[in-house]
Amino acid sequence: GAGVSQTPSNKVTEKGKYVELRCDPISGHTALYWYRQSLGQGPEFLIYFQGTGAADDSGLPNDRFFAVRPEGSVSTLKIQRTERGDSAVYLCASSRGGANTGELFFGEGSRLTVL
Amino acid sequence: DAKTTQPPSMDCAEGRAANLPCNHSTISGNEYVYWYRQIHSQGPQYIIHGLKNNETNEMASLIITEDRKSSTLILPHATLRDTAVYYCIPRNQAGTALIFGKGTTLSVSS
Numbered sequence: 001g002a003g004v005s006q007t008p009s010n011k012v013t014e015k016g017k018y019v020e021l022r023c024d025p026i027s028g029h030t031a032l033y034w035y036r037q038s039l040g041q042g043p044e045f046l047i048y049f050q051g052t053g054a055a056d057d058s059g060l061p062n063d064r065f066f067a068v069r070p071e072g073s074v075s076t077l078k079i080q081r082t083e084r085g086d087s088a089v090y091l092c093a094s095s096r097g098g099a100n101t102g103e104l105f106f107g108e109g110s111r112l113t114v115l
Numbered sequence: 116d117a118k119t120t121q122p123p124s125m126d127c128a129e130g131r132a133a134n135l136p137c138n139h140s141t142i143s144g145n146e147y148v149y150w151y152r153q154i155h156s157q158g159p160q161y162i163i164h165g166l167k168n169n170e171t172n173e174m175a176s177l178i179i180t181e182d183r184k185s186s187t188l189i190l191p192h193a194t195l196r197d198t199a200v201y202y203c204i205p206r207n208q209a210g211t212a213l214i215f216g217k218g219t220t221l222s223v224s225s
Contacts, residue, residue, distance in 0.1 A: 004158075033212055042202060042215035043159060056212060091158050102149050102206050104213060106158025 002026065004107035006092050012113045013082055021077045021110045025094030031101055032075050034067055035091040037109070043091055049075060050097060082114045119203050124220045127197075133190040135219050137203030140184040145207045148179060150188045151215075152199040159202065159215070162188065193223045 005024040013019055025032050031050055035043035045059040049069045060066075064082075069075040079086055089111050093104040120138040127133040139148065149164040163170055163177045165186070170177045176189040190197055202218040 035215075042200075042217050043153075045212045045214055048212045059212070093158070102147060102164055102208070102213065103161045104159075106160070108156075108158055 004092055004094055004105055006090075006107040006110045008110055009108065010111045010113075012115065014115050015082060015084060017082050017114075019079045019082055019112060021079075021090050021092075021112070023075045023077070023092030023094075023107060025073060025075070025092070026105055027073075028096070029094035029105070030072065030097030031095045032069060033093040033095075033104060034075070034077050035093070036088040037091060038088045046077070079112075082112075084114050087112055087114045119205065119216050121201075121203055121216065121219045123217065124222070127190075127193045127221060127223050129195060129223055129225045130192055133193040133197065133221055133223070135188040135190075135201050135203075135221065136185065137187070138185045139203065139205050142183055142205045143207070145209075146205040147208060148177070148183075148186050149204040149206050149213065150175070150177065151202045151204065151213070152197075153202070153218070154196075154199045162201075193221075195223050195225065197221065198223045 007022045033048045034046040037043045047057045047067050048055050052072045064080045066078045089109040091109045093106040095101045095104045147164050147166050150162040151159040153159045162174050165177045179186045200218040200220050204213050
């Protein structure tokens with residue numbers, strides 16, 4: 001079956017530009033997570049959606065980062081005025097939601113490079 | 116959330132058991148222990164989780180000490196494809212996000 005799909009797989013942009021990263025979760029999964037991972041580090045939590053609403057956005061580093069999930073399925077992570085420090089692999093994961101939801105299914109990630 | 120301590124790296128010979136330890140001495144009573152792994156250039160993959168009792172599935176076994184302050188993930192017959200970073204993550208079941216540490220890099224060699 002289809003897993004979590006992320007597009008683009010690679011994105012190169014210039015400092016100051018706006019970027020959107022898309023995540024298509026597994027069909028029927030109500031919970032969706034965004035993480036970012038820098039080289040040699042574990043994934044860093046950014047934001048978690050339950051349905052359409054952000055249940056926890058405490059990991060967003062600053063107000064340049066924003067994420068939406070308007071219909072409770074596809075999610076878009078938006079980064080304004082990109083900086084070189086934003087370069088990382090951005091990972092999306094989904095799960096069934098509800099109790100006992102620790103089994104997350106991750107996509108392959110979107111590698112963002114800010115020049 | 117409980118903090119974890121894992122060795123940065125471990126080596127294992129192909130075909131032998133790989134035993135990966137994790138210390139989570141501050142774990143609270145409602146936190147499960149989750150294990151994930153991340154093969155190079157891929158997203159993390161769920162392996163197993165448990166609360167108090169030992170657990171086994173087709174991938175691995177999880178041994179949790181009686182005081183729940185530590186656990187060990189066991190890959191009974193490691194293969195080259197098990198080379199990955201392994202993360203131990205305490206998590207309560209209230210719908211919170213998984214918080215990853217630095218994990219253990221397991222290298223399996225022939």
